Amino acid sequence: MDAGEIARLSGREIRVSAGVEIEQLLDRYERPLYAYLLTLLGDPDTARDCTQDAFLRALEQLRRGKEINGGWLYTVGRNRAIDHLRDRRRVGPEDVTLEMDLEAGQGEPFHLTAVRRILDRLSPDDREALYLFSVDGFRTDEIAAMLGIQPGALRVRLSRARQRFRALYEEES
Amino acid sequence: MNGHDSITDLLARRRELTPDDEAVLRDHLAGCADCRRTAADFAAQDDVLRLLGDVIPPDTIRRSVLRAAGRRRVRPLVWPVVVVAAIVAVLGGYGIVAGGGLPWVPPDRHLGQGYSGPGGGIFIPATPTAGDMSRDDAIAAAVHHFFGPQARTVPANVSMATFLGIYTDSLFKPRLVWIVRFQGPGIVIVGDGPPRSPVDTLRCPPAVGHEEMVFFDAHSGAFVEDTSGLVPQGLPMTVTPAPAPTPCPTPAPTDIAPFSLALAPNGDIVEVGEGIRFLDYQIQERTPDGMLLRHWSADPTSRLQQQVTGIGVDGRGDVYVLGNNQHLLKFTAGGRLIWSTSVPTSYGSLTNVVVARDGTAYIPEGTPHPGIRVIAPDGRLRAVLPGWYEHVALAGSVLVASRAGTVTVIAPATGSTIHRWHVEPGEGYIQGVAGAAGGTVWLLEQRFSRSAFLGYEIAHFTAAGQLLTRWHLPTVTGTAEVQGSEPKDLAVDRTGRIYVADYGRAQIMVFSAGGRLLRRW
Numbered sequence: 001m002d003a004g005e006i007a008r009l010s011g012r013e014i015r016v017s018a019g020v021e022i023e024q025l026l027d028r029y030e031r032p033l034y035a036y037l038l039t040l041l042g043d044p045d046t047a048r049d050c051t052q053d054a055f056l057r058a059l060e061q062l063r064r065g066k067e068i069n070g071g072w073l074y075t076v077g078r079n080r081a082i083d084h085l086r087d088r089r090r091v092g093p094e095d096v097t098l099e100m101d102l103e104a105g106q107g108e109p110f111h112l113t114a115v116r117r118i119l120d121r122l123s124p125d126d127r128e129a130l131y132l133f134s135v136d137g138f139r140t141d142e143i144a145a146m147l148g149i150q151p152g153a154l155r156v157r158l159s160r161a162r163q164r165f166r167a168l169y170e171e172e173s
Numbered sequence: 174m175n176g177h178d179s180i181t182d183l184l185a186r187r188r189e190l191t192p193d194d195e196a197v198l199r200d201h202l203a204g205c206a207d208c209r210r211t212a213a214d215f216a217a218q219d220d221v222l223r224l225l226g227d228v229i230p231p232d233t234i235r236r237s238v239l240r241a242a243g244r245r246r247v248r249p250l251v252w253p254v255v256v257v258a259a260i261v262a263v264l265g266g267y268g269i270v271a272g273g274g275l276p277w278v279p280p281d282r283h284l285g286q287g288y289s290g291p292g293g294g295i296f297i298p299a300t301p302t303a304g305d306m307s308r309d310d311a312i313a314a315a316v317h318h319f320f321g322p323q324a325r326t327v328p329a330n331v332s333m334a335t336f337l338g339i340y341t342d343s344l345f346k347p348r349l350v351w352i353v354r355f356q357g358p359g360i361v362i363v364g365d366g367p368p369r370s371p372v373d374t375l376r377c378p379p380a381v382g383h384e385e386m387v388f389f390d391a392h393s394g395a396f397v398e399d400t401s402g403l404v405p406q407g408l409p410m411t412v413t414p415a416p417a418p419t420p421c422p423t424p425a426p427t428d429i430a431p432f433s434l435a436l437a438p439n440g441d442i443v444e445v446g447e448g449i450r451f452l453d454y455q456i457q458e459r460t461p462d463g464m465l466l467r468h469w470s471a472d473p474t475s476r477l478q479q480q481v482t483g484i485g486v487d488g489r490g491d492v493y494v495l496g497n498n499q500h501l502l503k504f505t506a507g508g509r510l511i512w513s514t515s516v517p518t519s520y521g522s523l524t525n526v527v528v529a530r531d532g533t534a535y536i537p538e539g540t541p542h543p544g545i546r547v548i549a550p551d552g553r554l555r556a557v558l559p560g561w562y563e564h565v566a567l568a569g570s571v572l573v574a575s576r577a578g579t580v581t582v583i584a585p586a587t588g589s590t591i592h593r594w595h596v597e598p599g600e601g602y603i604q605g606v607a608g609a610a611g612g613t614v615w616l617l618e619q620r621f622s623r624s625a626f627l628g629y630e631i632a633h634f635t636a637a638g639q640l641l642t643r644w645h646l647p648t649v650t651g652t653a654e655v656q657g658s659e660p661k662d663l664a665v666d667r668t669g670r671i672y673v674a675d676y677g678r679a680q681i682m683v684f685s686a687g688g689r690l691l692r693r694w
Contacts, residue, residue, distance in 0.1 A: 019242035026235050034230035048231050055238040115221050134222040139189050159185040166214050169221075 018062035025058060029073050032136050036074065039131060040081050050080040071138065075146045118168040126161035133158055176201070180208050184215050220517050220544065220557055305391040306351060308335055315353035315387045318399065332356050337391060349391040356385075427468055429455050431674035431681060433484045433525060433662040435492075437506070442664070442672055444681060445471055445484040445494055454481040456492060456508065461666065463681065463694030469508035471496075482523060483662075487550070488530030495526040495536060501548060514552035524563045525605075525662070527572075535572060535585070537562040545574065545588075558588035568608025568636060575603040580614060582636050594638030604629070605662040607671075612636045615671065617663045629660050631671060631688065644688030646673065 033054060038047035054077035058068045119127055132143045144154040183190060183198050190198065202209050312335060316324050327333050336352040388397035429446035437443050442459045454471035471481050471494050483495040490506035495516075502513040516523060516536055523546075528534045532550030535558075544557040545565060560581065562574035571591060572583040578601050582592040596603065596618060605617035614634045620627040633641040646660060659677025666672070669686035683691045 019239075022238060022242050026238060030230055030234060032226055034234065035226045039225055044231070048234055051230065052234045052237055055234065056241055059238065059242055115225065119222075119225075130222065131225065133186065134219045135226045140186050155182060155186060159182045162185045162215055162218060163181065165218055166211075169214075169218070 018059060021062050021068075022055065022059045025068060025073065026055060029070055030055070033073055033077050036131065036136060037077050037081050040078070040128075041084065046081070046084050050077050050084060053077070053080045070136075071142045071146055074132070074136070074138075078146065118165060121168055122161055122164055126157055126164060129154060129157045130161040130165060177205070177208060180205070181211055184208070184212050187212070187215070217557060221554065223517055305349065306389060306394045308337070308351070310394065311335060311351035311353055311389050311391075314389055314394070314396070315351075315355075318387050318396065319355060319385065327355070348397070350397055351389045351391050352386050353389075354386045427455070427457065427465060428679060429457065430676045430679040431661070432481055432676055434664050434672055434674045434681065435484050435486045435528075436664050436666055436672075437486045437490050438488055438530075439490065440666060441466065442681065443484060443486050443492055444674060445481050446674070446676070446679075447481075454494075454496075456484065456494060456504070458506075459681075459694070461670070461683075463683075463692060467508060469504070471502070473510050483525030483527075483536075485526045485528030485534060487528045487532040489532070491532065493526055493528050493534055495523055499523060501526065501534060501536065501552070503552065512552045514548065516546050516548065517554060517557075525565065527565045527567050529567060529585070533585075535565050535567075537565050537574060545572070545583075547585075556588075558583065558585075560588070560590075564603060564606040566606040566608040566614070568614055569610060569612035571608075571612065571636065573606050573608050573614050573636075575606050575616070577602055578618075579603075580606070580616070580634070580638065582614075592637050594634075596632070601630070601632075604660060607663045607665045609665050609669070610667060613641065615663060615665050617660055617673065629658075631663070631673075631684070633686070642687065646682075 030051065034047055034051045037050045038044060041047050041050070054073050057076050058073055061068055061072075119131075122130065128147070129143060132138045132146070133140065138146070140154050140158060141151045143158075144151040147154065149157075180198065180201050183194055187195075187198070202212060312333070315333075316327060320328065332355070334354045334356075336354070338350065338352070385400050387399040389395065390397055426448065429444070429448050431444045431446035433446075434442055434444040437458065440461055442461060442463075443456065444459070445454060445456050447453065448455050455468050456471050457468040458466045460466060481494055481496050485493045485495075487493070491511065492504045492506065492508075494502045494504070496502075499516050500513050501516050503511040505511060523536055523538055526534050526536045533555070534546075534548040536546040536548065538544060538546070538561075544559060545562060546554060547556040547558060549555040558572075560574065560583070562576045562581065564575045566573045567585075568582075570585075572585045574581045574583055578596040580592075580594055580596070580603070581590055583589065584591055596616065601616075601618040601620050603616050604619055607615040607617075609615065612635075614636060616632045616634065618630045618632055620630050629646040630643055631646065632643040635641065646658075658675055660673050661676045662674040664672045670691065671684040671686065673682045673684065675682055680693050682693045685691055
């Protein structure tokens with residue numbers, strides 16, 4: 001935004017710049033997207049790179065006048081994560097697993113270890129559905145769109161994941 | 174699929190159900206104990222799963238993205254360089270008026286480089302359009318707003334500046350506003366202001382005093398917001414004579430402004446508070462007479478960077494400290510860190526902690542997402558007791574929890590409610606809760622009449638809510654309140670003495686059960 005553009009701005013005619021919008025998106029989604037990708041990848045450096053890539057892609061879109069929402073960011077971030085896994089492990093997206101390199105040392109939450117251990121015993125599909133619904137608060141139709149499946153199938157997956165998690169949690173307790 | 178299966182599917186995605194589906198669900202749950210258990214378990218699932226979101230991303234993400242976006246700094250929100258240049262022109266064009274007492278201080282880090290408003294918004298200088306509120310009108314409105322409807326001019330020990338520009342608040346609704354800023358040693362205000370160390374404020378008043386701003390919509394002339402947060406509640410900013418210049422004593426490293434305190438089994442006082450440096454939170458153990466026995470950092474690994482909100486002590490004397498970034502730390506009585514753990518929250522707003530003799534910690538979350546987190550002595554989450562509370566204490570064998578003006582007495586093993594009552598008479602907001610060995614309850618209350626702040630009071634109730642005694646904190650009546658007193662917490666010892674942590678004046682006050690001030694340190 002240059003000085004001339006600023007001078008032309010007034011009242012309701014203002015259009016918020018892409019820079020301001022990306023900052024708003026960072027405020028809202030940086031932390032949960034990074035946490036999601038970290039859970040997906042298990043590697044802080046790769047999670048950081050994928051999160052950063054997603055926001056940089058979002059910035060490009062904003063500069064073209066496109067609208068960006070959380071679902072879009074997650075889809076881009078997830079695709080980047082799958083690309084990384086493919087490159088690194090030569091596996092397909094169906095093999096993407098939720099895993100976490102958890103330190104059980106000082107400063108780390110003890111009960112989080114148990115939660116991750118239980119989550120790791122779910123199937124990758126169930127795990128991701130449960131994470132996106134419970135941790136990130138997406139609706140089932142939003143998650144279905146992100147994962148490229150029908151909403152009905154996603155709901156079955158979510159219900160199955162919850163019941164399995166419940167059984168494992170009781171077992172763990 | 175049988176009926177239970179379809180209900181389970183609904184419970185799995187309950188928060189997005191339509192009202193009709195929710196009604197079907199409720200009807201079924203009313204007559205099905207199994208499904209009620211499933212509902213409770215799924216709700217608890219969300220609590221524990223949200224732990225996974227408790228990750229702090231590296232700041233390189235934000236920095237890189239904002240750099241690509243052409244934005245200079247990360248936080249607070251600031252303007253590009255060209256905007257900084259533009260405001261210089263605006264300031265030159267519109268001028269600045271000064272009160273009689275002080276020379277104007279040039280725009281500083283708040284308005285010279287950008288201003289991040291109370292709602293997290295940003296300000297961009299702009300030019301007026303026809304029909305907008307005039308600068309003189311904005312000044313008059315601001316003077317009335319802060320100094321009362323009778324005020325005509327700015328007091329002698331206060332300076333003033335005006336800015337016209339576009340303000341985008343956190344809801345992203347840009348509007349043209351006038352900002353009128355007041356600054357000077359005459360402004361004395363307690364409340365939500367810019368971060369400051371109360372120790373510094375008390376012992377060495379800054380030469381320029383405090384600053385507060387008020388925003389008006391330039392199109393309509395309507396009040397938008399002010400930085401103090403007090404005036405809209407009917408609490409006018411107080412202007413005092415300029416302080417006489419006095420030598421500024423150097424604060425001691427052990428000077429702290431206490432947030433919270435608890436009693437050790439041997440009768441010593443354990444307090445946690447903010448030291449003279451930013452985020453320097455210290456734990457201190459003192460005798461009941463105030464003699465400092467030992468002190469240590471509340472963040473020994475320097476990893477947490479958290480504001481400490483509560484402290485508790487178990488039957489062995491181990492010390493538990495809670496921070497607002499969800500971490501609970503456990504220390505030995507000598508100050509060695511035993512463990513730290515992340516407490517599951519929905520919004521990260523943990524307000525205080527109380528610890529039972531066996532080391533079980535109870536932590537309320539002061540948000541609508543209900544639940545007192547019960548943390549076992551080894552740091553594991555043991556249970557979540559239902560209910561939305563801000564403060565908790567143990568009174569004998571029961572848990573006492575409060576929110577706003579309501580007190581609930583709870584059975585800690587089951588979470589069931591034993592008593593619930595409201596603070597009476599008048600309007601009170603409970604700031605702190607303490608339990609006495611006999612099961613009675615002591616409250617630290619902020620008292621209001623309509624929206625007018627009356628001060629702080631200590632009240633003593635039976636567990637069933639019968640008022641036993643009530644008295645004003647003697648140092649915070651009338652004008653003394655705006656001198657900075659800000660009680661945060663209280664504790665009661667076996668003899669009935671009341672210890673009050675006064676964050677604002679960086680002191681602990683000790684009272685008899687009847688309200689006589691015995692000592693302070």
